[in-house]
Structures are given as structure tokens and as C-alpha cells.
Amino acid sequence: MLEPIITFEVLSEWFGLMASDVREVARLRGVRPVPRAPDVIAGLAEVHGRLVTLIDLERLLPAGETRVPSGARAPCEGSGPEEFGVVLALPYEHLGILVRSEVDVASGVADSGPGPGGAASWLRARLPVGDRLLNLLSLPELVSRVEETIRKGFRPRSSGTLDEEN
Amino acid sequence: MAIRVLVVDDAMFMRSMIKDILVNAGGRYEIVGEASNGREAIARFRELNPELVTMDIVMPQLDGIEATREILKVDPAAVIVMCSAMGQEALVVESISAGAKDFIVKPFTSDRVLQVLAKVLPGAAGGSAAP
Secondary structure (H helix, E strand, O other): OEEEEEEEEEEOOEEEHHHHEEEEEOOOOOEEOOOOOOOOOOEEEEEEOOEEEOOOOOOOOOOOOOOOOOOOOOOOOOOOOOEEEEEEEEOOEEEEEEEEEOOOOEEOOOOOOOEOOOOEEEEEEEEOOEEEEEEOOHHHHHHHHHHHHHHOHHHHHHHHHHHHHH | OOOEEEEEEHHHHHHHHHOOOOOOOOOOEEEEEEEOOHHHHHHHHHHHHOOEEEOOOOOOOOOOHHHHHHHHHHHOOOEEEEOOOOOHHHEEEEHHHOOOOOOOOOOOHHHHHHHHHHHHHHHHOOOOOOO
């Protein structure tokens, strides 16, 4: 049975999450970077009065695919394309994916066989949609990877760090 | 002697932020435990008897305000600082009425967190981040 999939682009790749894995898609008014936070955290943004921790998918992806080199990340605040938060449907955590592209809806079959596995276990499936290949993300795997990174903690302080915070 | 802190928030990243600020405060604080909802906070408080609790307000199962009330029944001298998001003024007022000592607004800055904690716990004097 076809189910709705929330889709977006990260760099040149097309990603999606089952709509049931998404609480909402919110236009972000401002993303506040968090100094020394783990690399995969793009920052914090307020969505309907809740502070959402935004995942930088560009940083989370395994090296060698769409991963961007250090320092190449677009600035979080100010200029640049419109930003959206794809807020994940989780019972406790307030996590979202920062998206700097159009967010759209496609249809696909959720259980279309096993995912790619191996290094790409964060993918639930690779689905052909029209003439493109959609990387359907696995919500549990995505959250697990983010939590694992957060658990490792913040980067050590260096002189001048406090200045960044104020 | 480091002040023993219990960090309560349903968002792991928020707990991580608080922990980072406190562990970099020149040894003045020791994180003794974490909880991700109000019920867990009460259980961890009973178990660990921390000197300070940082408490998120909106949480699943049992919110921070109810958890504060329950903890203060266990120990009327408990020092609890609420962590609120912008726009939660009414909840902050209710928290203070429930017995919380003060509040900090997310997203946190080191200076603000340490300033508030130094105010509610004179033993944590210093009020600025570690060099």
C-alpha cells in the first residue's frame, strides 16, 4: 500500500521519512547554533514553544557519501536559503532535521524489502520514485546515531569559547 | 567539595548542554544523575539525594512542576531550578509557587546558568565559567 513520505534534499541526495515518522514540518525563523556541540547538531530552534534540537544530516551521513568537509557547512543564522525543521515523531525527544531545500510529499511502499544494510543501515530502503531514487531514512537508526553522538559529549573548551556563546 | 547535581530533561541534548556547562565550572559541580521525566526524577532524587536539581518543566509522564512538588515533600529543603523555554512564563510562575528556587531559560548560556546556580546555592559562589 502506498504511504506518504516527507521528502527533502541534502546536498544533491534525495531523502525521505515516512510521514508517520514526522510530527510536523515547520518553517524555522532562526536556528541558534550551540558552541562546541557535537558536529551533527545544527543548533536549536523554537517550534510552537518547544525547543527542537536540529540534526545536521550532512554531518551525520557516513563519510564518503554526501558528507561535507569540515568548515563547509552553511551558516545557521542570517543569510542563505529558507530553512525548515522536519520535526520527528518521537514520544520524548524533541529532535528535528534541518533542511535547506524544499520539503515535499511523495508516495511509496514502506516495506519494500530489506534496507541496504551495512554502512547504510540508517536507510530503511532505497525507493525508486518517478525517475529518481529516494533514500528512505530509518527513524530508529537515525535517532540512535544522533544519541550516540550526543552521548560522546561536547567538544573541549578552548580559549575564547565563552565569547562565542554571548 | 563539589555540589551534587541531578539533571532532569526529556531531551538528551538539553541534558548534555547542562552537563557540559556544569562540568566545566571549575570543579564546583558533580553530575550525580540524570532523569528524562518527572517520575524518574523523583526516584533518582530519593536514591541520590542531590544538593541541586535542574528540572525541565514540560516532560512526559509527570511534568516538572508536579515532580518539584513531590520532591519537596520528600525533602522540603531541596534546591530545584527550573529550565523553561521562552514563552512559558505562566509555567515558571507556577513552578516558583510550587517551591522551585529560580529558573533558567533555554537555550542556556554558561554565564546565565552559573549565575542562577550561584544565587540559589551560595556554596557555588564564583558564578562564571571555568577559564
